[in-house]
Amino acid sequence: MIRLALALLLLALAPARAEFPEAGRPVQVILPYPPGGGSDISARALAPVLERELGTPVVIVNRPGANSQIGMAQTARARPDGYTLAYGLWPSTITLYLDPARNAGFTRESFTPLAMHVIDPGSIIVRADSPLRTLSDLIAAARARPGALRVSDPGILSWEHLASLALQRLHGITVNQIHYQGSAPELVALLSGEIEVALVAGGTAMAQTRSGAARTLAVLDRAESPFLPGVPTAASLGTPIVTGSARGFVAPAGLPPEVERVLAAALERAITGAEHRRKMEELGLPIRFMGPAAFRDYWIAEEAGLAPLVRDALAAEAGK
Numbered sequence: 001m002i003r004l005a006l007a008l009l010l011l012a013l014a015p016a017r018a019e020f021p022e023a024g025r026p027v028q029v030i031l032p033y034p035p036g037g038g039s040d041i042s043a044r045a046l047a048p049v050l051e052r053e054l055g056t057p058v059v060i061v062n063r064p065g066a067n068s069q070i071g072m073a074q075t076a077r078a079r080p081d082g083y084t085l086a087y088g089l090w091p092s093t094i095t096l097y098l099d100p101a102r103n104a105g106f107t108r109e110s111f112t113p114l115a116m117h118v119i120d121p122g123s124i125i126v127r128a129d130s131p132l133r134t135l136s137d138l139i140a141a142a143r144a145r146p147g148a149l150r151v152s153d154p155g156i157l158s159w160e161h162l163a164s165l166a167l168q169r170l171h172g173i174t175v176n177q178i179h180y181q182g183s184a185p186e187l188v189a190l191l192s193g194e195i196e197v198a199l200v201a202g203g204t205a206m207a208q209t210r211s212g213a214a215r216t217l218a219v220l221d222r223a224e225s226p227f228l229p230g231v232p233t234a235a236s237l238g239t240p241i242v243t244g245s246a247r248g249f250v251a252p253a254g255l256p257p258e259v260e261r262v263l264a265a266a267l268e269r270a271i272t273g274a275e276h277r278r279k280m281e282e283l284g285l286p287i288r289f290m291g292p293a294a295f296r297d298y299w300i301a302e303e304a305g306l307a308p309l310v311r312d313a314l315a316a317e318a319g320k
Contacts, residue, residue, distance in 0.1 A: 020082050020259045026057040029249070030086045032071025034064040037183060038201050039247055042118050042285055043087045049276050053266040060087075067155045069096050069104055076106035080254035082263055085114070090246040094303050095157040098310045108299055112255040115267035116248040116290035116298065118280070121221035122163055122241075123205035124234070125198050125214045127190060135218045135237050138197060142173040150195040151175040154183040156317060159243045160199035162309050163220060165316070166241050190214070201245040202227060206284040220244060227284040246288075246302075248295060264292050 021027060029047070033039045043060055051058040063071035072093055075086035097104040126132045132141060142149045153160035156179050164177055178195055180186040183204065190198040191213055200208075206227045208214035218234040219225050220241050234241050249267055251260070270276060271289045280287050290298060 020256075020262050021054050021056040023056060025083065026059045027054060027082070028084050029058060029060050030071045030075050030084065031060055031062050032064060032068035032075075032086065032088060033062065034182070034184075035062050038120065038203050038245060038285075039087060039089060041203075041283060042247055042280070045279050045283065045285075046117065046270055046276060049270040049273060050266060053270045054262075066102075067096065067158070068092050069102065072096065073105040075250065076110040076252055078252045080112070080252040080256070082251060082255060082259040085249050085251050085263070086111075087117075087247060087249055090248065090299065091159050091162070091243075091302055091306055092157075094299070094306055095162075095310055098303070098307060099157060099314060101314075108303060110253050111250040112253055112260060113292050113295035113299060114249040114251055114260070114264050115271060115292070116246060116288060116295045117267075117271055118248075118285050119244055119246045119288035120201040120203050120285055121219050121225060121244040122159060123200055123202050123219050123225075123228070123231075124217045125190070125200055125205050125208060126196060126217060127193065128212055128215050130196065130215065132196070132217065133215070135232075135234060135239060138217060139171050139173060142168075142175050143171070147174045147176055149175045149197065150178055151197040151199070152178050152180055152186045152189055152195045153199055154180050154186045157310060157313060159245065160186075162306070162313060163199055163241055163243050165309065165313055167239060170239055170241070202286070203284045225286075227286075246298075248290070260292065 031040055031043050047058045047060055063074055068089060072086055072088055075084060078084035096102055097107045132138050151164050153164060168174055180189060183200060186198055189195045202219060202225055205216045209216045216228055216231045218237060219228060219231055220234050220243050222242055224233055268291060271287060277287060
């Protein structure tokens with residue numbers, strides 16, 4: 001009886017665990033890219049809705065650098081209490097740690113997947129006045145002038161870079177692959193005529209095509225995009241490449257299960273709600289929601305598929 005009474009006394013004296021989230025305590029979402037890009041736009045479109053669902057401030061903090069490595073590494077090191085999340089990109093997060101030279105400081109096991117938000121399918125675009133009017137024209141031009149056609153990507157081992165390598169292997173062609181530091185300078189290079197072909201996310205392709213500045217030759221998805229009506233998929237043209245910019249929320253590994261449940265449920269309500277869907281339609285960004293389990297399975301499958309491509313890409317870069 002004495003032991004039981006002592007145990008009850010200690011329990012009563014122990015500080016109660018605060019419910020998550022504590023009212024007024026902000027949840028910080030690290031965005032590992034500069035302001036103004038596609039990830040920044042989609043994260044900030046969701047933030048006010050998520051804030052209402054959690055009942056506490058949600059603050060987007062840009063931590064750009066090293067193709068998202070700085071921000072993702074900071075998240076991996078953060079305390080797993082639910083108050084620090086990251087809004088990362090896939091496959092970029094994966095390719096960072098698959099490249100041994102980068103010493104990324106994290107792997108898939110460093111994070112708790114919470115919710116996939118957007119998978120923005122890739123697109124192949126040219127300037128509106130380009131003589132390349134179809135994907136077949138692009139392939140023929142590359143075949144006629146091996147290594148001459150200037151094709152851009154926003155960085156080594158980005159999905160755009162890997163998609164270009166896949167395109168070349170599928171059709172036995174070679175291009176002059178030019179790496180930029182981000183999608184914004186890549187787009188400037190295309191529109192100024194510095195390069196001839198760019199691989200970009202669908203939202204960018206939609207905006208540039210609707211403005212009349214660019215022409216979209218193909219989308220890299222399983223189905224045509226409702227935001228680019230009439231533009232064929234690359235697969236329907238004999239180039240079975242499906243890839244793009246996947247954006248989702250993660251927390252550091254070791255997140256308490258009850259905190260994970262609260263965050264995952266709030267993210268699901270925010271992402272799938274009618275208000276946010278309308279906003280994303282205006283932006284031309286397709287919601288592809290996945291909860292924690294589906295996101296984890298997606299991540300594992302992507303990692304397995306990317307590993308050999310990354311090895312080949314690194315070998316090709318080393319051979320230049």
